[in-house]
Each structure stands twice: as C-alpha cells, then as structure tokens.
Amino acid sequence: xxxxxxxxxxxxxxxxxxxxxxxxxxxxxxxxxxxxxxxxxxxxxxxxxxxxxxxxxxxxxxxxxxxxxxxxxxxxxxxxxxxxxxxxxxxxxxxxxxxxxxxxxxxxxxxxxxxxxxxx
Amino acid sequence: xxxxxxxxxxxxxxxxxxxxxxxxxxxxxxxxxxxxxxxxxxxxxxxxxxxxxxxxxxxxxxxxxxxxxxxxxxxxxxxxxxxxxxxxxxxxxxxxxxxxxxxxxxxx
Numbered sequence: 001x002x003x004x005x006x007x008x009x010x011x012x013x014x015x016x017x018x019x020x021x022x023x024x025x026x027x028x029x030x031x032x033x034x035x036x037x038x039x040x041x042x043x044x045x046x047x048x049x050x051x052x053x054x055x056x057x058x059x060x061x062x063x064x065x066x067x068x069x070x071x072x073x074x075x076x077x078x079x080x081x082x083x084x085x086x087x088x089x090x091x092x093x094x095x096x097x098x099x100x101x102x103x104x105x106x107x108x109x110x111x112x113x114x115x116x117x118x119x120x
Numbered sequence: 121x122x123x124x125x126x127x128x129x130x131x132x133x134x135x136x137x138x139x140x141x142x143x144x145x146x147x148x149x150x151x152x153x154x155x156x157x158x159x160x161x162x163x164x165x166x167x168x169x170x171x172x173x174x175x176x177x178x179x180x181x182x183x184x185x186x187x188x189x190x191x192x193x194x195x196x197x198x199x200x201x202x203x204x205x206x207x208x209x210x211x212x213x214x215x216x217x218x219x220x221x222x223x224x225x226x227x228x
Binding site: 091 | 161162163164165168208210217218219220221
C-alpha cells in the first residue's frame with residue numbers, strides 16, 4: 001500500500017535491552033514525526049524531521065531515546081537500556097508539507113499503525 | 121504548558137443516539153484538528169478548523185471551533201456502530217498537543 005508503515009508491529013523487550021523501531025513514510029513526504037502513546041492517553045510528540053534534518057527533538061523523554069533519518073526517507077527510533085515506563089505504542093506520521101512551526105498542525109499528517117513496545 | 125482536556129473520557133451509547141464530545145483549553149490555538157483512532161491503528165484526520173466560530177460538517181459529524189479558539193466540540197447524529205473508536209483533538213501550536221481522547225462505544 002501507499003500508507004505509512006512501521007515495523008515491527010509488536011516488540012517485547014527485557015528491561016535493559018536496546019530496541020530499534022522503523023518507520024517507512026509515504027514516498028515524497030518531507031516531514032516525519034514520532035509520537036509516544038501510553039495506554040489510555042493521547043499521543044505525545046517526541047521528535048520532528050524535515051528531510052534528514054532533525055529540527056525538533058524536544059519531546060524525547062531522555063537521552064536513552066535517539067532518532068535518525070539519514071537519507072530523508074526511512075526513520076529509526078532507537079531506545080537504549082529500555083525501562084518499563086517506555087512501554088507504549090510508538091506512532092510515526094509523515095506529511096508532504098514543510099510547515100512553519102506554528103502552522104504545523106494545519107497540514108495533514110498520515111499516521112502509521114504504530115509499534116506496541118512492551119518492556120518486561 | 122498547553123493542555124487540551126476532553127470530556128467525557130468514555131461514552132457507551134446505543135445505535136441511533138446523538139452525542140457531543142468537548143475539547144477545552146485555557147490556551148488559544150491557531151487551529152484545531154479532530155482525529156479518530158481505531159484499535160491497532162494510527163489516528164486518522166477527520167477535520168481541521170482554523171477560524172473562531174467555524175462550523176464544519178462531515179456527514180453525521182458536526183465540528184465547531186469556539187469563538188475564542190480555546191475550545192471545540194464534535195457532535196455525532198444518529199451514531200452507528202462504525203463510529204466506535206477513540207476521538208482525539210489536537211491543538212495547533214509548536215508542541216502539537218493532543219487531548220487524552222474520548223473512547224466511544226456504539227452498541228447495536
């Protein structure tokens with residue numbers, strides 16, 4: 001399909017393990033966003049890429065979280081030394097537009113199905 | 121910190137009933153979006169409102185943005201089982217704030 005895809009869909013990690021979550025945005029989409037959605041909550045912003053440049057990483061909860069998008073298409077969210085509080089669904093979204101910060105929400109973002117991470 | 125509060129948080133109704141969901145904030149937003157999210161899927165955009173007082177209709181769904189651009193409502197007429205899902209509002213700001221969502225269950 002032509003939508004945003006994420007892999008794996010489910011990941012179980014033991015506390016202390018490192019994990020890597022992949023996002024394949026819609027082809028040609030310039031903007032890419034990562035969100036964290038805890039059970040029963042709305043998504044929370046983690047980080048934003050414009051092509052390969054990470055323009056905003058203010059939502060990353062700790063230095064154990066790292067995201068990259070080296071060629072401006074596929075992105076990887078890496079979590080080092082996972083903790084139980086990292087358990088959540090991690091959503092990726094992409095957008096064709098390159099909005100100004102204050103207008104970011106005006107442009108439709110297409111979300112992937114998410115990766116459900118469970119840390120035991 | 122900009123917060124969006126949604127109410128009610130949970131709603132279980134019978135098919136054919138009407139309902140209204142509210143999204144409120146103490147902050148002014150440049151625009152506001154409503155999404156629906158089904159289990160195991162990402163949120164899907166329903167509508168974007170940008171002008172205070174704006175009303176948009178999408179079939180049986182009516183969205184309104186408050187005059188002061190601090191609140192919004194979503195009204196569903198004659199709910200159907202296919203309307204079941206998590207309804208999220210999101211405010212337009214630098215931090216792209218989502219509300220916690222309203223989990224709607226429409227029973228046949």
